[in-house]
Ligand code: 13P
């Protein structure tokens with residue numbers, strides 16, 4: 001009988017023992033998650049890297065996650081990803097040269113803001129941010145990190161996710177009049193300098209296309225059918241959607257929200273479909289769990305069980321994920337700043 005993909009992965013894991021660790025983000029499919037030693041949200045996975053003794057770490061997620069892991073890896077540790085082309089679409093919305101230009105244009109007009117970047121960004125972006133004294137945040141610690149950034153007294157440029165930025169400002173009570181979304185098209189050419197000078201928080205105009213599909217109107221329609229329905233969404237959704245929901249938070253927050261809901265609860269979730277389906281299966285017969293609408297991250301989906309096996313079979317010969325030397329120190333400084341501030 002020929003061994004299945006799953007059996008082959010299990011055999012490699014057994015053979016490698018503690019020398020190999022497989023990490024997976026909550027948006028990975030069940031077939032991959034079944035092989036993971038550690039499953040988590042972006043912050044949890046970043047925090048675990050330093051404590052791992054494994055020589056080879058396979059990061060099942062999108063590229064920025066593996067790149068962040070490569071920054072935090074100990075000397076001698078090698079970070080791998082099943083598919084390098086699995087790129088977070090939102091992280092691609094903020095290219096580092098454009099951030100450099102925008103910051104320089106703002107500075108030339110007397111506005112020297114502190115950049116705070118969502119972890120869903122390239123190492124090159126994190127390096128620009130780190131070099132200006134800024135930091136990284138995740139959806140789990142965004143309020144703490146934005147508060148820290150505001151306390152530095154320079155004003156903040158939040159990037160690349162304007163939705164997470166707006167939702168976090170709502171959590172902290174930053175008034176609407178103190179916020180401004182930058183028009184970064186054409187570098188600095190279209191920036192509204194008066195608005196940029198007056199605002200306390202500037203936003204990069206990026207967003208997650210997967211979470212943009214969850215609409216406040218859909219929540220209103222659900223409530224009309226069942227006033228007892230509980231709606232929980234990810235803070236990458238629009239502020240209108242977050243306001244219409246009962247709760248919003250990181251993927252780990254959503255998992256906790258579902259766990260703590262009473263038996264028989266009717267829960268609707270606005271986040272990537274793999275996580276919603278997994279929770280629906282886990283609580284089948286106890287709680288009703290369904291998606292606000294079906295929205296899949298095609299890049300997360302690139303990491304299949306077959307790709308995981310292929311990557312494990314070439315572990316010793318494949319190029320690990322690395323961060324160029326010039327970028328590594330400032331980018332790591334921005335990530336470490338987050339780990340210290342949010343500890
Ligand atoms: P979390 O940090 O909440 O896991 O989210 C990462 C992400 O990419 C959400 O789209």
Ligand code: SF4
Pocket residue numbers: 062087088089090091120208209210211236272297299300
């Ligand atoms: Fe990026 Fe959105 Fe996919 Fe998360 S769900 S990895 S933010 S594209």
